[in-house]
Amino acid sequence: MDVIIIEDEKPSARRLQRMLKKLNVQAETLLHSVEEAINWFQNHNHPDLIFLDIQLSDGLSFEIFEQIDIKSAIIFTTAFDEYALKAFKLNSIDYLLKPIDEGELTVAIDKYKHRILPQQAVTLDFNDIKNLLVNPLDRGYKKRFSVKFGQHLKLINIDDIECFYSEHKGTYLHTTDGRNYLLDLTLEQLEHELEPQLFFRVSRKFFVNINAIKDMVSYTNSRLQIKLNTFKDQPVIVAREKVKDFKAWLE
Known part of the structure; x- marks a missing residue:
């Protein structure tokens, strides 16, 4: 399995890398910004799986998809509220809330192995998801x-x-x-x-x-x-x- 991590906080990226290694998943490539990710995808074959932070140092990670037609499965790592993240589930994307828990990471990897076909293309409306995250609707929170x-x-x-x-x-x-x-x-x-x-x-x-x-x-x-x-x-x-x-x- 070819895996990369896109995370602007280098300690968090290395921590996730170590956690994956315990699960016998090697993530040799660590990218830390939108610009770096775009340059990498333009010059490399797309991996099987991407661990992707939503908010990178130079912008939202969705900007990557505006320039690159990503063919990989994605697991988002984020601190965004769980209401907004329901949109990810509807699009067959998984996510992990920070700080990442080893048990939840194991479940996400198992889910990927059993449900995602190799080389399956990502067909998502990232603009809709981005708008939901940036401009969340009033969802009737408790008063x-x-x-x-x-x-x-x-x-x-x-x-x-x-x-x-x-x-x-x-x-x-x-x-x-x-x-x-x-x-x-x-x-x-x-x-x-x-x-x-x-x-x-x-x-x-x-x-x-x-x-x-x-x-x-x-x-x-x-x-x-x-x-x-x-x-x-x-x-x-x-x-x-x-x-x-x-x-x-x-x-």
Whole structure:
């Protein structure tokens, strides 16, 4: 199997390369920008499979397809919200949310081996997918959550929530008045419920509300630590693989 990785963050590209090697998949070619990828495709045979980051240092990776008729199967690696990524499923593309999990990577590779025919051409409307990602529609995100409060149920408006977090196999929301409430949802399920312009998943443990961020400071290993208005139960750290997308989200 001939595989290449297109990822602008070199540590992330090398990490994915090592993960693939554990699965006996060799990805010898690492590309890091739209321009570099276009030049490479113009001078090489197309691989069987591409691992492709959506947001590269010099633009969206869809710009590659505007100039090159790609004949390869594609697995996107991205931090974009899962609603937008439903479009990929409809077009028989797989995707992996960053930071990439080894188990999910294994499933994606197995899916490719069993479902994708060799040399199958990609027939996708990338403009439609790009528009969906760049200009997402209002998909009816949740405006409030119901939580148990003793023997009662309490409604909490989304604007009153600073963050969602996981702890001891439970999922909690933290409110602007400093209270924590247990939810019957996982963080993965919350991917479907939260407005992506308002909440960002900074790590596997936290979603944060952009309006609750009080301060941000540098942290070890090229990460960021977020200071929220009232949440002080534990450090809120932006995963290294998400720092770039987090900074773009803030803007």
